[in-house]
Amino acid sequence: MTETEILRTVEACLRRDIRAEKVLFEYFAPRVFALARRYAPDETAAQDFLQECFVAVFDRLKKFDPARGEFGAWLYRVSVNTCLQLLRREKQQPPLDFGDVPVLVDDLGSEDLLQIPEQLVLEGIRQLPAGYRQVFNLAVFEEWPHRDISAKLGISESASRSQLVRAKQFLKNFIKKSLPSYEPQRLV
Amino acid sequence: MSRNDWFEEFLRARISRESHAFDTEQAWNRLQQRRRKRKPRLAILLWCCGLLIAGAGFRQWILRDAPATQVFRPAGGEHAAAEYSHAHAKEPAKPFAGTQRPEQATVNSTALENAVAETGFKNIVNHIETAHHSIAGKPDLQYNISSAGISGAAVVEVPEVTTNELPEKTERQGFMMPPSISLLPSITPPGAQPEKQAPPFFEFEDKNTAAFRKRRKRSRWQAGVTLGYGLQRVDRASGNSAWLAGRDDEEALDAISAGLLVRRHIGDRWFLQSGVNWLRLTDRRRFSSESTTTASQPNQLVQVIVHADGSEEKVFGDAPVTTVTRTEGVRYNRYERLELPLLAGVDILPGLSASAGLAWGIWSRSSGYVAGPDPGQETPVSELGYRKGGLVSGLLQIEYSLPLPGGALGLGLQGRKDLLNNAGRDAGFEERRGALGIAISYRRMLR
Numbered sequence: 001m002t003e004t005e006i007l008r009t010v011e012a013c014l015r016r017d018i019r020a021e022k023v024l025f026e027y028f029a030p031r032v033f034a035l036a037r038r039y040a041p042d043e044t045a046a047q048d049f050l051q052e053c054f055v056a057v058f059d060r061l062k063k064f065d066p067a068r069g070e071f072g073a074w075l076y077r078v079s080v081n082t083c084l085q086l087l088r089r090e091k092q093q094p095p096l097d098f099g100d101v102p103v104l105v106d107d108l109g110s111e112d113l114l115q116i117p118e119q120l121v122l123e124g125i126r127q128l129p130a131g132y133r134q135v136f137n138l139a140v141f142e143e144w145p146h147r148d149i150s151a152k153l154g155i156s157e158s159a160s161r162s163q164l165v166r167a168k169q170f171l172k173n174f175i176k177k178s179l180p181s182y183e184p185q186r187l188v
Numbered sequence: 189m190s191r192n193d194w195f196e197e198f199l200r201a202r203i204s205r206e207s208h209a210f211d212t213e214q215a216w217n218r219l220q221q222r223r224r225k226r227k228p229r230l231a232i233l234l235w236c237c238g239l240l241i242a243g244a245g246f247r248q249w250i251l252r253d254a255p256a257t258q259v260f261r262p263a264g265g266e267h268a269a270a271e272y273s274h275a276h277a278k279e280p281a282k283p284f285a286g287t288q289r290p291e292q293a294t295v296n297s298t299a300l301e302n303a304v305a306e307t308g309f310k311n312i313v314n315h316i317e318t319a320h321h322s323i324a325g326k327p328d329l330q331y332n333i334s335s336a337g338i339s340g341a342a343v344v345e346v347p348e349v350t351t352n353e354l355p356e357k358t359e360r361q362g363f364m365m366p367p368s369i370s371l372l373p374s375i376t377p378p379g380a381q382p383e384k385q386a387p388p389f390f391e392f393e394d395k396n397t398a399a400f401r402k403r404r405k406r407s408r409w410q411a412g413v414t415l416g417y418g419l420q421r422v423d424r425a426s427g428n429s430a431w432l433a434g435r436d437d438e439e440a441l442d443a444i445s446a447g448l449l450v451r452r453h454i455g456d457r458w459f460l461q462s463g464v465n466w467l468r469l470t471d472r473r474r475f476s477s478e479s480t481t482t483a484s485q486p487n488q489l490v491q492v493i494v495h496a497d498g499s500e501e502k503v504f505g506d507a508p509v510t511t512v513t514r515t516e517g518v519r520y521n522r523y524e525r526l527e528l529p530l531l532a533g534v535d536i537l538p539g540l541s542a543s544a545g546l547a548w549g550i551w552s553r554s555s556g557y558v559a560g561p562d563p564g565q566e567t568p569v570s571e572l573g574y575r576k577g578g579l580v581s582g583l584l585q586i587e588y589s590l591p592l593p594g595g596a597l598g599l600g601l602q603g604r605k606d607l608l609n610n611a612g613r614d615a616g617f618e619e620r621r622g623a624l625g626i627a628i629s630y631r632r633m634l635r
């Protein structure tokens with residue numbers, strides 16, 4: 001789907017054309033769902049996040065300005081913001097205690113990484129507390145600078161940096177620990 | 189590239205950007221259901237809000253018109269209490285049959301109300317007696333009131349009069365009310381606890397405010413900048429009036445301030461605020477000066493000679509010429525200070541805070557001129573001992589904070605007044621300046 005076709009579909013959506021909305025949804029939903037899976041604590045929540053993201057997108061469609069960028073980027077940004085809003089509504093989770101986690105980071109070699117399935121990494125991300133997960137996703141996948149993350153989440157830049165470091169530490173340890181006993185069917 | 193970056197690259201590569209095993213049809217159907225559900229929910233929410241507002245308004249209206257309920261304790265019984273409601277007492281008196289005089293009854297009922305409000309239960313009894321005498325005017329209308337006998341165990345019954353006739357004879361343990369008065373007594377058992385006040389109907393806290401509070405709890409330190417603008421006032425009343433002569437052409441204008449602030453919450457509601465503040469006060473001075481110069485100018489008319497035949501002869505030559513030059517203008521005198529403020533504040537309501545404190549002047553500078561002792565002379569304000577600026581100033585501020593991501597935007601009223609001046613010893617008086625204006629500040633949460 002070219003950008004012109006997307007814009008034409010968006011115009012139709014603005015005219016409340018349900019078929020155009022469906023086309024837009026089917027085209028972008030897999031990408032948004034992948035995003036939602038990283039932010040949501042589990043698969044069911046990810047499906048809810050996906051719905052909320054598209055509700056927000058269709059609600060704000062008239063605010064989209066083609067002169068300011070591609071539709072896909074705009075939709076992705078709206079989706080990220082919606083996921084962050086949804087996570088903010090969740091109850092505060094207790095902070096993760098990193099004191100007891102042994103440092104296994106250096107043991108993680110490239111051979112190990114080749115064996116790591118996507119589902120395991122995703123599971124590790126979901127094990128992170130909500131705050132750490134947000135910082136991790138924004139920094140690693142959205143590639144936001146820490147200044148923007150701190151402004152968005154209402155934390156200091158140093159907190160954002162330290163949470164990212166700790167989240168990566170936790171993830172490495174989680175992967176390392178899970179490798180020998182990993183059972184793919186258990187996580188599906 | 190560090191190992192961490194390599195790990196991030198690995199994660200980005202490992203986690204796919206798209207979900208492959210994804211049933212879009214099912215997700216679309218769920219989305220449609222969700223969107224269909226959402227609209228009625230919004231409508232219901234709006235309806236509920238409307239109903240709540242209408243209900244609250246109606247309740248206010250009812251409470252405004254509803255009479256107060258008073259509790260009286262009879263003097264004869266320590267534990268007895270009768271609750272008297274004025275509600276029915278305000279109803280107009282029904283017309284009486286025969287020789288009864290409803291006007292008088294109404295008057296007496298009002299008197300009873302007043303008596304109830306003023307003197308208590310004993311007077312109720314007296315007024316009931318009076319009312320009965322005046323309404324009926326007949327000896328056969330008997331009643332039996334034993335006020336001293338009313339105790340916690342007493343049963344007081346009130347006949348409900350719905351016809352135009354009074355009951356001919358009523359003998360009871362309690363007493364009888366005239367038809368225009370409906371006494372609804374209720375005896376509180378001895379030792380009964382007073383009724384507890386009901387909790388408020390609902391409490392509302394703004395979502396943003398709640399979020400702001402949450403953030404504020406997370407970080408007690410805040411730092412930011414502040415800007416202020418206000419109108420200033422100069423108080424010179426403590427001085428010798430002779431020094432004030434000729435100063436009326438000066439007019440206090442505005443006060444501009446800018447500063448850096450640090451705020452530390454020391455409890456749920458209390459905070460301390462400090463920082464550095466730069467303040468500039470401006471006076472406008474309208475001045476006028478006259479200068480007189482005399483110089484000998486050539487070719488001036490110095491003499492006119494009138495001859496006998498009526499003709500005139502003008503004589504020109506050198507003559508002194510006096511020129512008066514008047515200069516008028518506007519100048520601005522500015523006084524700048526650098527201060528260290530220290531304020532203590534309290535959050536009065538969510539988002540609304542008040543603070544008060546002192547500001548110590550650590551540096552000051554002034555520029556401009558004032559009229560000198562002699563006409564046409566000017567004196568620099570920096571030489572004026574009475575204008576050395578405030579040493580200690582009092583500050584007062586009321587601020588409304590609007591929560592923002594990672595910080596807060598404050599908008600408030602602020603006032604200041606010089607309390608101590610570092611005026612020179614030779615100064616005949618000292619100026620104390622005050623200002624009242626608005627301030628806007630932006631604070632960021634610190635870790």
